[in-house]
Amino acid sequence: MATISLKNVSKKWAGFTGVDALSLDIADGEFLVLLGPSGCGKTTTMRMIAGLETISDGEIWIGDRVVNTLEPKDRDIAMVFQSYGLYPTMSVYENIRFPLRVRKVPRETHHERVMRAAAMVELGDFLERRPAALSGGQRQRVALARAIVRQPTVFLMDEPLSNLDAKLRVSTRAQIKNLHHELKTTTIYVTHDQIEAMTLADRVVVMNRGIVQQVGTPMQIYDRPANTFVAGFIGSPAMNLIEGDIRSGVFTATNMRVEGLAGMPDGPVTLGFRAEDAGVADRGGQISAPVYSMELLGDASMVTVQCGKALAAVKTPKDFRIAIGAPVGITVPASICHFFDARSGHRIEHPGKD
Amino acid sequence: MSVLTAKTSPWMRGAAIGFITLWLLMAAFPFVWTLWGSFKVQGDFFSRQDWLNALYGVQTLAETGSSFTGRGYYGAWVEREFWRSVINTGIVTGFVVVISLTFGTLGGYALSRSTARYAFWILIAALIFRAMPHITLLSGYLLPFFQLGVWGYLSTAIIVLVAINQPFTIWMLNSFFQTIPKDLDESAMVDGCSRFQAFRLVIIPVMWPGVITTGLFSFLLAYNDFAVTAVLLSQENQTMVPKIASFMGSTQVQGNVMFAVSAVVSATVPLFILVLFFQRHIVSGLTAGAVKG
Amino acid sequence: MPHRTFIAFILPSALAMLIFIALPIVSVVVQSLFIEHERVMVTAENCGPFGCKKESHVDEAATAELRRDQPLGRFNGLGTYLDRKHLAAKEVREAFAEASGPIDFLTRVGSLPLYKALGFTLAYTFVVTPLVLILGFMIALAVNALPYFVKGPVIFASLLPMIITPLIGSLILFWMIDANGIIGASLQALFNDPDLSLKASPTLTWITLMVYGVWHSAPFAFVVFYAGLQTLPHDTLESAMIDGANRFERIRFVVLPHLMPLAIFVGLIQLMDNFRVFEPIVGFNAGASATSLSYAIYTDLRSTGAPLFGSAAATSMLTIIGICILMAPVLVRTWRDFKRRH
Ligand SMILES: Nc1ncnc2c1ncn2[C@@H]1O[C@H](COP(=O)(O)OP(=O)(O)OP(=O)(O)O)[C@@H](O)[C@H]1O
Numbered sequence: 001m002a003t004i005s006l007k008n009v010s011k012k013w014a015g016f017t018g019v020d021a022l023s024l025d026i027a028d029g030e031f032l033v034l035l036g037p038s039g040c041g042k043t044t045t046m047r048m049i050a051g052l053e054t055i056s057d058g059e060i061w062i063g064d065r066v067v068n069t070l071e072p073k074d075r076d077i078a079m080v081f082q083s084y085g086l087y088p089t090m091s092v093y094e095n096i097r098f099p100l101r102v103r104k105v106p107r108e109t110h111h112e113r114v115m116r117a118a119a120m121v122e123l124g125d126f127l128e129r130r131p132a133a134l135s136g137g138q139r140q141r142v143a144l145a146r147a148i149v150r151q152p153t154v155f156l157m158d159e160p161l162s163n164l165d166a167k168l169r170v171s172t173r174a175q176i177k178n179l180h181h182e183l184k185t186t187t188i189y190v191t192h193d194q195i196e197a198m199t200l201a202d203r204v205v206v207m208n209r210g211i212v213q214q215v216g217t218p219m220q221i222y223d224r225p226a227n228t229f230v231a232g233f234i235g236s237p238a239m240n241l242i243e244g245d246i247r248s249g250v251f252t253a254t255n256m257r258v259e260g261l262a263g264m265p266d267g268p269v270t271l272g273f274r275a276e277d278a279g280v281a282d283r284g285g286q287i288s289a290p291v292y293s294m295e296l297l298g299d300a301s302m303v304t305v306q307c308g309k310a311l312a313a314v315k316t317p318k319d320f321r322i323a324i325g326a327p328v329g330i331t332v333p334a335s336i337c338h339f340f341d342a343r344s345g346h347r348i349e350h351p352g353k354d
Numbered sequence: 355m356s357v358l359t360a361k362t363s364p365w366m367r368g369a370a371i372g373f374i375t376l377w378l379l380m381a382a383f384p385f386v387w388t389l390w391g392s393f394k395v396q397g398d399f400f401s402r403q404d405w406l407n408a409l410y411g412v413q414t415l416a417e418t419g420s421s422f423t424g425r426g427y428y429g430a431w432v433e434r435e436f437w438r439s440v441i442n443t444g445i446v447t448g449f450v451v452v453i454s455l456t457f458g459t460l461g462g463y464a465l466s467r468s469t470a471r472y473a474f475w476i477l478i479a480a481l482i483f484r485a486m487p488h489i490t491l492l493s494g495y496l497l498p499f500f501q502l503g504v505w506g507y508l509s510t511a512i513i514v515l516v517a518i519n520q521p522f523t524i525w526m527l528n529s530f531f532q533t534i535p536k537d538l539d540e541s542a543m544v545d546g547c548s549r550f551q552a553f554r555l556v557i558i559p560v561m562w563p564g565v566i567t568t569g570l571f572s573f574l575l576a577y578n579d580f581a582v583t584a585v586l587l588s589q590e591n592q593t594m595v596p597k598i599a600s601f602m603g604s605t606q607v608q609g610n611v612m613f614a615v616s617a618v619v620s621a622t623v624p625l626f627i628l629v630l631f632f633q634r635h636i637v638s639g640l641t642a643g644a645v646k647g
Numbered sequence: 648m649p650h651r652t653f654i655a656f657i658l659p660s661a662l663a664m665l666i667f668i669a670l671p672i673v674s675v676v677v678q679s680l681f682i683e684h685e686r687v688m689v690t691a692e693n694c695g696p697f698g699c700k701k702e703s704h705v706d707e708a709a710t711a712e713l714r715r716d717q718p719l720g721r722f723n724g725l726g727t728y729l730d731r732k733h734l735a736a737k738e739v740r741e742a743f744a745e746a747s748g749p750i751d752f753l754t755r756v757g758s759l760p761l762y763k764a765l766g767f768t769l770a771y772t773f774v775v776t777p778l779v780l781i782l783g784f785m786i787a788l789a790v791n792a793l794p795y796f797v798k799g800p801v802i803f804a805s806l807l808p809m810i811i812t813p814l815i816g817s818l819i820l821f822w823m824i825d826a827n828g829i830i831g832a833s834l835q836a837l838f839n840d841p842d843l844s845l846k847a848s849p850t851l852t853w854i855t856l857m858v859y860g861v862w863h864s865a866p867f868a869f870v871v872f873y874a875g876l877q878t879l880p881h882d883t884l885e886s887a888m889i890d891g892a893n894r895f896e897r898i899r900f901v902v903l904p905h906l907m908p909l910a911i912f913v914g915l916i917q918l919m920d921n922f923r924v925f926e927p928i929v930g931f932n933a934g935a936s937a938t939s940l941s942y943a944i945y946t947d948l949r950s951t952g953a954p955l956f957g958s959a960a961a962t963s964m965l966t967i968i969g970i971c972i973l974m975a976p977v978l979v980r981t982w983r984d985f986k987r988r989h
Pocket residue numbers: 013016017018036037038039040041042043044045082192
């Protein structure tokens with residue numbers, strides 16, 4: 001087990017920066033999730049840690065060694081590839097055993113370890129098959145078993161659940177969580193599924209275009225997004241973001257007026273609030289506008305209104321009904337509001353809140 | 355392919371079958387004819403009276419008392435010691451194929467996995483080398499080889515043929531290895547292999563379709579070569595093709611041309627067997643990505 | 648891949664190409680600047696009963712020694728390139744001055760050895776290459792339409808002309824077109840002309856060589872196209888069908904773009920291979936009416952007595968320059984593609 005630190009790590013291809021000056025300290029035994037939209041550099045970061053991609057700039061430390069020029073095999077890691085990387089000519093059993101074989105683990109222990117790993121991901125019935133005769137989900141579980149058959153100092157998992165069906169995904173997610181609890185191995189996990197990120201992570205790293213946007217616990221990321229990108233990416237639905245102006249403690253935008261913001265500087269600002277924090281008002285409310293759309297989600301209903309160019313969604317009890325076009329008032333008290341600099345998008349703390 | 359043949363009119367189909375029959379006749383008939391003729395005497399195979407004699411073997415019957423004769427074969431193999439050339443060709447071809455593929459798979463693999471700029475330049479250089487007529491290089495070898503005293507030996511011809519064969523080999527194998535997902539060797543390296551171990555344990559087991567196709571082309575190059583072997587080998591080390599050409603030098607002698615004909619047939623047999631066994635691989639190996647270069 | 652690992656993997660292959668392809672080119676360049684020693688002559692006064700006569704004769708021993716000491720010969724600069732056997736600067740200039748018209752000029756230049764060889768090489772390359780592509784494609788289409796069980800034998804027979812040793816293949820055809828061979832005799836009967844010989848007339852020889860070239864190479868184009876037809880992108884074809892493309896449009900927009908890279912691949916290989924045409928000329932014994940650049944080098948190297956290294960090297964250099972010019976469009980295109988991707 002080991003800590004990992006990235007110090008100003010960059011990856012540049014001719015004329016294109018995949019990862020830009022990334023710095024990160026990962027504690028021993030931590031479960032860290034890299035989260036971000038497609039193409040933001042998650043896989044690239046992970047491949048640099050694994051040693052599969054050369055580092056253009058910066059340093060990577062695993063434990064107390066700089067590993068920049070170390071070969072992948074000498075970094076003592078295990079990795080689950082986004083596209084499995086199974087060996088087509090070997091059976092499932094041999095695939096799982098492979099790391100033990102090449103790392104010269106004593107032969108006597110192989111069988112027991114392979115069987116244990118296979119049992120953990122429920123692969124017992126497929127051990128004699130070749131990868132080509134497995135479904136996508138089964139292949140992904142072989143890749144998982146191959147990673148956990150050995151006790152490496154670091155686990156790297158690149159979207160290991162992307163090809164599982166919804167049910168299997170939930171159960172495998174739980175298995176991974178449990179596995180981490182048992183083994184306490186430092187784990188870096190890539191996903192663009194927020195629920196996975198929220199449920200698994202000790203800490204989440206949100207990335208966009210190769211740049212780290214925020215690092216924090218799932219709650220921190222959810223409750224105090226560091227900028228409009230994180231606010232607009234995390235949560236389902238994402239945070240409502242409305243551009244407007246503050247003048248002497250009052251925020252105004254089309255159809256919207258929020259008071260009680262004493263202490264906030266005057267000027268243009270972006271206001272954010274979460275759909276589940278707001279509610280429909282019996283009378284008045286900070287937003288009053290005609291209903292733009294109304295969606296039934298099963299456990300709740302979602303009412304959307306327009307505030308200028310922006311759409312604002314509000315979660316209401318599941319039996320709430322209203323006609324599209326009917327006027328509605330929405331309560332957005334100052335206490336649930338987040339503020340972001342209108343230009344840079346950075347969070348502005350407002351003194352009135354907690 | 356249904357897209358190409360669906361709803362073809364019978365007329366079109368007839369034309370296609372006629373065309374293919376004609377082509378097959380052109381492709382195969384010369385071999386059948388020469389095989390048949392190799393068991394006749396010269397007077398029949400090159401009959402002054404009537405080419406039908408070659409079918410019936412009129413002269414052959416008159417000269418040998420039977421309508422088939424193995425005289426040409428006896429003359430070539432025993433009198434003119436064609437068997438020596440056969441052994442030499444076996445040695446040259448075997449070594450060229452094995453060494454070419456060993457060098458070529460290593461090089462082609464490295465090229466397919468490298469993202470560096472020099473990999474591109476190596477491929478371009480290989481393309482230019484592939485384009486140069488072999489014989490232009492020969493004029494470069496000859497004088498230095500005489501000076502170094504390495505002219506005439508089989509090993510010299512082998513290493514030269516390997517080198518001449520490298521550009522094509524690494525091109526073919528480079529494009530073939532590109533169709534093998536990078537994840538495969540990368541996961542092996544994470545699992546604890548060095549680059550070379552990953553190549554040995556994970557890539558070698560899956561590379562045979564591409565290697566067999568490339569190997570076939572290497573075989574043909576070495577086996578069929580005339581320019582290099584004719585110029586670089588001494589008389590006693592001659593391989594089959596230059597040996598056959600040397601039969602031609604003395605065709606005026608009655609009967610000698612039949613030595614050449616029988617030698618030609620003998621030299622063609624291994625090629626037939628080769629295609630018979632590897633026909634599938636030629637098509638499937640080319641399909642498996644080798645032609646995408 | 649780290650540079651060290653890359654070098655370790657590529658080294659055997661790179662060394663082989665460096666020592667046996669790149670270095671020989673240097674050796675060719677050097678040799679082309681030298682020419683064989685003239686024979687050492689000695690003049691001796693030979694006095695007999697009828698007075699003294701000056702006689703000169705070759706001093707064999709001295710000549711051999713000179714050749715041994717300086718195997719390269721003596722320095723000749725670009726002399727070899729410009730002599731009558733190569734670029735023939737003087738003769739071309741004369742032809743230009745004296746020629747009555749462009750046709751006459753071309754005939755005069757065309758009879759100079761190098762230009763004659765170049766003429767045949769280019770004609771062969773640019774006639775055979777397109778014919779090979781067309782014939783190969785037609786065979787591929789026809790074979791593809793055949794029922795499954797005959798495909799195997801048909802492919803087998805179709806591959807034969809490709810795998811056959813070029814020299815042997817041309818010998819086989821050469822024997823058949825012999826005036827006493829099956830084709831030669833049949834043609835004589837057909838045209839009722841007992842003197843008709845495919846070997847005698849230069850035009851007929853050229854045609855024979857080209858027919859041989861097409862026969863030999865068409866199978867290669869055929870297998871590549873056939874392999875390509877087996878990998879047609881079926882989902883793209885089906886989505887094109889759903890998008891409403893008719894059969895012609897599907898071929899035009901899906902099949903041809905899929906086969907285009909293959910056609911370029913075959914065309915390129917054919918260009919290279921046909922430009923080096925050599926064995927058929929030996930096999931058909933056609934050196935008198937058709938010489939190619941490769942054949943010219945071969946005759947220099949095998950010339951009776953001492954090989955003409957300088958002359959062969961100069962022709963080799965000119966040949967290499969020629970193929971580079973032919974390949975230039977391809978190289979430029981590859982370079983552009985590469986720049987776009989990086
Ligand atoms: N070899 C390469 N050369 C140039 N650019 C590359 C290369 N590999 C990746 N990239 C680019 O780097 C960026 C980051 O890629 P990466 O694979 O890390 O994305 P990702 O976050 O894993 O996305 P996804 O969620 O879709 O897997 C992408 O824009 C990609 O196009």
